[in-house]
Amino acid sequence: MLARDSVDQVEAYCGAVDGRTVVDVGGGSGYFTEEFRRRGAQAYLFEPDLSELGVKPPGGAVVADGYLLPLRDGVADVTFSSNVLEHVADPQTFLSELARVTRPGGLVYVSFTNWLSPWGGHEWAPWHYLGAERARARYQRRTGRAAKHTLGENLFAVHIGATLRQVRARDDVEVVSARSRYWPFLAEGVVKAPGLREFATWNLLLILRRCPP
Structure with missing residues (x-):
């Protein structure tokens, strides 16, 4: 679609x-x-x-x-x-x-x-509004696996x-x-x-x- x-x-x-x-x-x-x-x-x-x-x-x-x-x-x-x-x-x-x-x-x-879109943090959105590292850590706690994207490596603001x-x-x-x-x-x-x-x-x-x- x-x-x-x-x-x-x-x-x-x-x-x-x-x-x-x-x-x-x-x-x-x-x-x-x-x-x-x-x-x-x-x-x-x-x-x-x-x-x-x-x-x-x-x-x-x-x-x-x-x-x-x-x-x-x-x-x-x-x-x-x-x-x-x-x-x-x-x-x-x-x-x-x-x-x-x-x-x-x-x-x-x-x-x-x-970046400031509600989906700006991709798989760890919308928690990127509280900071990228905090959002990535929350994603890992919730899913049990590391996030695909890392700010400054394969995702940029x-x-x-x-x-x-x-x-x-x-x-x-x-x-x-x-x-x-x-x-x-x-x-x-x-x-x-x-x-x-x-x-x-x-x-x-x-x-x-x-x-x-």
Whole structure:
């Protein structure tokens, strides 16, 4: 369902993906890639974590770091990244790589769960509001196993206001839309409210257009 909804969002901004080249960066087991392919796109999955690919990843999946994709410049009509930005230590370098592999005029789709979202702590949310270490310790006590994520290692505190300022200052992309990914109403309105947006947006979706070099 999430894959269908996400591809619907892509097509709302660039039209049908049929026949287009799509690069899915950090797509895990590949359900986004498979949905793009179902609609006729030439979609390719690049995932850095072999364990995330699962036992049956899509054909042609590549184990690759999002900081350094094994692709030439401008190869993609659409570069897609769902819930990855909060897991990289250097979001701006990651965004630069997404822009690099996107053709001028092409679309970059980036969504992430911001730190102050009720889900910002992922499996140990919403207790991250009381501190990351306390939240992780509570998770381990409750489940009897260590949490998958550790703040500063594979989960980072990414904020909406700072991210918007950084993206708008870039010269390789322009912001087409900044909205809540899941809200059915006021999706762009909530992102325009400083302070409130850090809690209420839940998940920020950025639709970016690749600028000419």
